[in-house]
Amino acid sequence: MVEVSRATRLHPLQAGHSGILSVSVTLAENATRISLRAREDAIPALSKALDLTLPTKPKSTASNGARSALWIGPDEWLIIDGIESSVAEDLRKAKVLHSAVDISHRNVGINVSGKGADAVVNGGCPQDLSLSAFPIGAASRTVLGKIEIVLWRLAENEFRVECWRSFSNYAYAFLQESARDVAA
């Protein structure tokens, strides 16, 4: 076999950020992602395998270290973990009915942070992002302009936008454009 150096991950966008704006839009770090599907009775065993309690309420998340589970639907979670992650093996150990599909490369994460980050997201996302309706730690599958995203609030002024790879240029450009309005 011919020696070929291991291919390095190449994102569709290499985002920088402009210092003028109060809100910065930056590329999130590489991540391991799993789309986890299961029925209610499998939740305890899967939670144990993941070492976190899978959330069961809409818009909620649970985290343990770098690993987080975002409630997406009644039988669906988006698991996001650091780049070096044992999450796939951990889930394989759970001998309950479930579906775990690696989508690490399907999504791209974009961080929106700074004062007014909620307004920047609201430039294209119709959700109520007030702290009472969308508190820190809340997450939801929703829309941004013309694309589908998963929105996750990491802090009062910090959001993570997850979208499919080929939509990331659009999402990034959209958020940049929206950030211009918030700075103005």
Place this chain on the structure above:
Amino acid sequence: MVHSTHSGSNRIAGVGRLTPAKTVRFTFDGQNLTGLEGDTLASALIANGIHLVGRSFKYHRPRGILSAGSEEPNALIDIERDKSRKQPNVRATVQEIYDGLKAKSQNRWPSLTFDIGAINDVFSPMLPAGFYYKTFMWPKFAWKSIYEPKIRAAAGLGVVPGEPDTDRYSNRFAHCDVLVVGAGAAGLAAALSAASTGAQVILCDEQSEVGGALRYETDVKIDGLSGYDWAVATYAKLRGMANVRVLTRTTAFGYYAQNFVSLVERISDHLSRPAAEMPRERLWQVRAKKVVLATGAIERHMVFANNDRPGIMLASAARLFLNQYGVAVGRKVGVYTANDSAYAAAIDLKRAGVDVPVIVDTRDSPSSAVIEEARSLGIDILTGHAVYSAGGKRRVSSISIKPNNGGNERKIVVDALIMSAGWTPSVHLFSQSRGKVAWDAANERFLPGTYAQDCISIGACNGTDNLQSAIDEALVAGGGQTGALAATGGTNWISGMIGSAPGAGANTTVKAFVDFQNDVTAKDVRLAVREGMHSIEHIKRFTTNGMATDQGKTSNLHGLAIAAEALDKPIPAVGLTTFRAPFTPVTFGAIVNHARHDLFDPTRRTPMHAWHEAQGAPFEDVGQWKRAWYYPQAGEDMHAAVNRECVAVRNHAGIFDASTLGKIEVVGPDSAKFLELLYTNPWEKLGVGRCRYGIMLREDGFIYDDGVVGRLAEDRFHVTTTTGGAPRVMHHMEDYLQTEFPHLNVWLTSTTEQWAVIAVQGPKAREIIAPLVEGIDLSNEAMPHMSVREGKICGVPTRLFRMSFTGEAGYEINVPADYGKAVWEAVYEQGKPHGLTPYGTETMHVLRAEKGYIIVGQDTDGTVTPQDAGLTWAIGKNKTDYVGIRGLLRRDLVSDGRKQLVGLKTVDPKVVLEEGAQIVANPNQPVPMTMIGHVTSSYWSENCGRSIALALVIDGTKRLGERLYVPMPNGVIEVEVTGMVFFDEKGERLNG
């Protein structure tokens, strides 16, 4: 009175709220003028003695400024910042002036004062309402070629800008507990009350500052302050509260379901040099738990002869121009009214030193304190009189008045006339919310009746006529406790008249305008009734009353009353037309906002896109995807490139980016069972590591999608779909899973974008990829055609498919998307010595057609069954159920005479058929010929040395060997019906 000359000869020193030192220079039709900061274009023009500002839509009559607000029908102006930032039809009463503003009048040629089109006014007897429905019926062809273009050129308002708009527009979604629309006395009080509860409040007002009528009312006291001072103080208080957002220059223009209200905020239209980052407008899309409408009332004009002369305007407008802007609308101002509110304007003007020669009141013996006050100031009050006509052309110069009970007409010289027929509650947004209005017979007005949403109307728009009552009701509507707010004074919103005034009634032929913007007169409305229009909806469309951009804010009620009188019916029986969004015109920019240029629609690119681009490949749009079309080398046109690519794949190998193919991972113990139900093919017995081509039908039996499915494990399948079909196939599967087969333990995950797909096809394919692959035995025996293995390539994980859409032996290398480009480049480098050639979608199309492989959506059109497409083999013979199984049994799907997919060879091999061309059996039959089919795919095949085509032909499979004909503009092309496979008919190369 003392005139300030700096900012216009009609500016009165010491009156109004603008600062005399803050002058602003602007131009109108090229004339240099000076106004004051805070002026609207209307107030600044009037300050400079200019009332003539435009020509009317149909008759080109001189027009002035009617109002001081967004209801303005006449004063439509063209504003130009630069060539690309030109805005026609801007209301002069809404546009604020800024240094350097360039305004131009519209609908006149060669100039505003001398307008050729005014000939229409002379010929107006020939242009009655609905003239275009009757006059230009003959000859038929002339409507399109002569009449319509001429009428369109003569009628109309501003000119559409010719260059793309360079302004930015923004958008914001917002939620709130209470949205208050209108920041007059009632709106401000409601916002205060709501804010005191801690609720999230949005208060918006279309004006540049809050106050509404408080900006011109001089007798109002609220909470111990003058009305205006209270408004300013309340604004400051609200602005200081964290839970309140106050938006001025913001119009609520659309009220939709579930309290979804659209607002447009004008951010930079009033600024001389807007900051570069500043959007021109911002669309607010607000979801409110509760909406409080405090939209006020709109004053109506009097309907009498020549009531459209410049200098004739609404009384409240004159009052605002005076009390806010310090501008007198004239030096000799007549008053014509049917209610009390115009008296207040007369009093203010008189007190400011303006001559008010007469107040003409249609009422016989009105009495009130305000009338007494006017009388005590020495104003001549003629009750029981009417203005029969206005004199002057480009500016009113006199009024002719007559007693109602007969008597002589006399003329009074004026240079302006202010008028009030009463007030129309602004129920526009209420009506948009699907609320039903109710007729208030006593006061002749429509008021909010039945509410359809969580919404409440307060103040003048609710028919609450007394200021204290309006504020009390506002405090309750806000839901909070702020203590009582004592209020005195204010406009009396009731009484007045609707319909035509004396002298413009039935049997008169005078031009008494009802709708200024569309040039509709009282007699036009009567004509509509005489012509048989009995419904207000018909009358509206026949006369165009209320159909202009102002949507009849001043005219609807007058038109309705005149129609009701002509029909001899009560007003509610004639009905009110529905109000629709937008309340006032909204720019396309605001509606489109961010969705321009790159953000118009997402452009999806594959992980290897940059490589294709670097190779100079043009791209083909497939849905939102960009796909490399072909890779031209120096001097090659598309034809040459495709021919070269096609031959290279069959002789050596080709590399193709198939990443856009849809991919769905089907996981769960019932996966095979689920696929059995979704596809025509059998899946239960497909071995792990094997693949199968599957066909998916709709319930009606027609082909919906196709693709190769690989079994990765007993409970895990890797499904591929067509590029364009990916989202709908996913939805189709999810729909059936959730609604028809919820008992199955199966989950679907879209993995389209998880995997970059690199197809390596051709006799050298194995040789090329073998050195890069780790952990997979690529031998024919270990990995035959239609199999899938998991392993590594270039050190990264891969799902390696042995499959083919070219007819050659080949692989589709799936790698996690971020590795796609690196692996592609490694494979390409590895393959170059073997003649590996990149090929695009065009070559892919040709190669698959050479093999008779169909493309769903090109060779099928939603009416093609598997049998029609020659795919009967793909239907599981022993299957008892799958989506479409019953559809396939329908009589018309199994009977003779169906169009079937066949191959076509032109008798002249050099001739390439046109896709979509129709096919006939006998080219000599008379036109229209009986068409028996059409060409679906057609290419030049370099590998076959001739043209090839696929076609859907009636009973095609029975016609093999038959000669058919394709009539084209340049002659008839003779073709032979053949099988669908043109190359390697036995399919031996697949196993190479």
